[in-house]
Amino acid sequence: MTQQTHIRRVALSLAADGLPVLPLRGKVPFGNCRACAGNACGGRPNMKNPGPCQCAGVCHAWAAATTNPHVINSPAWGPAWRAAAVVAYHPGGAGLTVVDLDNAAAVAWAREKAPREAHPVPVTAGPWPGVPVRGRGAAARAEACWLPIKDGLTRHGLRHGHRTLLEELGVPKALIDERMGHEDGSVSALCTHITDSMRAAMVDGLTDVWPRSLDDRLALAPRSAVPTLDALLQERAASAGAPLKITPS
Numbered sequence: 001m002t003q004q005t006h007i008r009r010v011a012l013s014l015a016a017d018g019l020p021v022l023p024l025r026g027k028v029p030f031g032n033c034r035a036c037a038g039n040a041c042g043g044r045p046n047m048k049n050p051g052p053c054q055c056a057g058v059c060h061a062w063a064a065a066t067t068n069p070h071v072i073n074s075p076a077w078g079p080a081w082r083a084a085a086v087v088a089y090h091p092g093g094a095g096l097t098v099v100d101l102d103n104a105a106a107v108a109w110a111r112e113k114a115p116r117e118a119h120p121v122p123v124t125a126g127p128w129p130g131v132p133v134r135g136r137g138a139a140a141r142a143e144a145c146w147l148p149i150k151d152g153l154t155r156h157g158l159r160h161g162h163r164t165l166l167e168e169l170g171v172p173k174a175l176i177d178e179r180m181g182h183e184d185g186s187v188s189a190l191c192t193h194i195t196d197s198m199r200a201a202m203v204d205g206l207t208d209v210w211p212r213s214l215d216d217r218l219a220l221a222p223r224s225a226v227p228t229l230d231a232l233l234q235e236r237a238a239s240a241g242a243p244l245k246i247t248p249s
């Protein structure tokens with residue numbers, strides 16, 4: 001097996017696992033083709049400044065990263081694979097990681113641990129909510145499919161969402177920093193004191209948001225595979241829109 005076949009094969013298997021990949025020469029991307037040089041084409045969609053370029057090549061560096069095997073195997077990408085030294089993957093919003101193909105552990109790490117694009121999960125029809133179908137031809141064997149709730153939703157993104165919610169509720173910055181675990185926030189910098197009434201106001205605000213979140217979740221589906229959430233949903237459904245009682249434990 002030649003080195004370039006090896007690189008492309010690793011890229012295809014990473015892509016099949018949901019990691020958008022791109023050929024690299026050394027640890028840097030290939031330059032743009034003549035038509036795309038200097039962004040004369042107007043740039044590519046999904047870059048920072050979205051543009052109309054539909055170039056089939058590996059132009060515009062990371063914007064070209066894909067999980068589509070037809071693109072990866074396309075004639076336009078052929079010369080890049082022949083000259084490629086490594087493969088990069090580019091999970092949306094997670095920055096860029098280069099997979100060193102000389103290092104089997106790095107490739108295994110990418111497959112196991114790398115953040116990946118949200119993609120549909122093929123599942124069996126029952127028992128509800130289905131069991132994920134894995135391996136070759138999984139999509140064909142599946143009887144149903146879980147779909148991502150939202151593109152680009154990450155656990156880190158949820159932290160930002162929570163911070164925004166706290167700001168909306170008017171929670172003082174010092175208390176937000178404490179809650180988010182920011183050691184060097186305004187607590188020490190501004191000597192702001194967090195009082196019991198600030199904490200109480202925050203808890204009240206979040207408590208008001210909670211039943212509305214459960215109602216939003218109920219509108220998606222009445223049950224959950226997560227036992228704790230499932231119990232909360234059933235309790236909420238039974239209370240039929242009544243304010244949620246929070247019992248201190």
Ligand SMILES: [Zn+2]
Nearest residue numbers: 033036055059
């Ligand atoms: Zn181009």
Ligand SMILES: [Zn+2]
Nearest residue numbers: 036041053055
């Ligand atoms: Zn272009």
